[in-house]
Amino acid sequence: MSGELIVAIVSVAIAGGALVVAILSAQSAKDQARSAKESAQAANVQASSARDQVMAAREQVAAAREQVAAAERQNELSEQTQRDRAQPYVVADVRASPHSGHLLQVVVENRGNSVARDVRVSFDPPLQRRLGPDSGTFDGLDGGITFLPPGGSLSWHLGTSFSYFAEGQAPPPPSTVTVRCHGPFGEVEPLVYDLSLADFAGQAAEADAGSLAKVEKALRDLTKTVDRWRTGR
Template sequence: MDETTLALTAIVISVLTALGTFIYTHQQMKAAKRANKLTEQAQREQAQPYVIADIRERVPGSQLLCFVIENTGPTVARDVQLTIDPPLQSTLGDEEAATLNQAVTRKISVLPPKRQLLFLMDVGHQLFASDLPRLYTVVVNSSGPFGSIEPLAYTIDLEALKHSLLNRESLEWSTHVLAEETKKARKAQENQADAMGRLFRKVSEEIEARRPNGDNPPEIEPPTG
């Protein structure tokens, strides 16, 4: 092999080596850019507000159903706007349903982190005894510190709540039961007092009817009890 051939071979090897190095470096740069982009995206997502809407019990075990708008993210949500299909319906009446829909679909200028907005929607046992819709499609639009957030769309299925509402082991339900029992006891006391009062009046009338003219009737104290 002459010197010219050796020189050409060396040149080709150098070119191929340089080309391989360039391709490798280029691929490494692209991988680094992708990694940086993913890291930046993850950081942006972690710093974004996250607004959700749901229909749930006011407290666990409660029969009161509320429509809830909540920011579960770490930053302030702005320009929160909901669309709901079909519009919310309630056994409480058309007027109450119209007021509810107007309240939950109006634009919310600011929703701080961890803030909840609760709107009374219905009573559980009444709703599930009716033929009102069980499925609602919700679309949430909002903005965060980096501008507009991609709309969040999902379906709320009320059937998931149907059996959980049978659980009445809650402070709210216990308070309700206690209030009802207190009301019954108070009513029984009032009925007893009315009965004693009627008895006292009857005895007084009989004594008055039997009293001779001019005599003072004996004093009778009303019974206590």
Template sequence: MSNAIAAIAVLISIAALIYSRLQAIYSRRQLELGERVRKEAAEPYVVADIQPRVGGSGLLVFTVENIGPTVARDVELSVTPPLQGGERSDWDEKVARAVARKIPHLPPRRRLEWYFSYGPRLFESADLPRQYTVTVKSKGPGGPVEPLTYVIDLDVIQGMALDRETVVAKLGLIAKNTECLCK
């Protein structure tokens, strides 16, 4: 009988040892995940996009913005194919220079923007690219940030109301009409 009790005690001890080992592995994974989340939460998060300048303006701008909580350093962009708005060659040249240039630092919530195209005309032109693959590389307080690669798909914004008048345009019209009344 004592041998049976001893055998059961050994089995229970082995089960407890296995359970303790599994708990240690799980705890280590939780610690690693927590450390990764903490590190990523303290990194800059730089995104580039093409979007309407203001609601209803029709103008599309290429933007680079740090939406993370810390300063991004040595920001490098890569865009394939090269950005081509088709509106004005000087706009395309300025955007190309912006993409080619390393941005020394980009503070949190800083947004840079360059004119890209007039949306309604862009979507009338079938020969201009509608999708761009963007890769953003940068450094944060903890060193290099994992490169971010994604696709900007202009077809997503094609149906937006890009050619409505803006509040600024309407205010200009009101000022013009008020000026006529004063004469």
């Protein structure tokens, strides 16, 4: 065998080995690429799962904050309700006298559960008193009321109903009533509302069943009964 042939055979062997190495290297690179791709996909899945967990945690924190805020509001509302129940509730009104339905009275009443102090009542425009010669602006409440216990009331004569609604006479204009007072927790929020004497126009003038007029009638009936018994009639 000549030396040239041996060199050729060796060259072919070397080339074949290089080819094998190249093929194996390419396969290894392909496997590495596949593995890298799979790792990247797994990392994406983990990142997505982590984002979902973060979002869920944020939602839980937000829900917890809302629950805390709702509990605080409920607690504040409960405390305010308790305070309101413990405060006085003073109203001023014009009513027909229980003893004479024709007589109108200004009545101030405490419907709350505690003593009302330094009660101030204003009428805008002022009420007008119409009691014959005793007429003019009603000023019975100008000095205020020192205190008014729960269920307590005070009244002042204002005028006879027919004197406000005489034929051809315009009815009194509505008045805005403002009531201020102090309770156990300090100054009570002012109570403001409208009052109209026109509501009494055409109202039946009747004394209630517990008025002095009823008592007087009962005494007269009793006197008549006693007189008949004495005379034998």
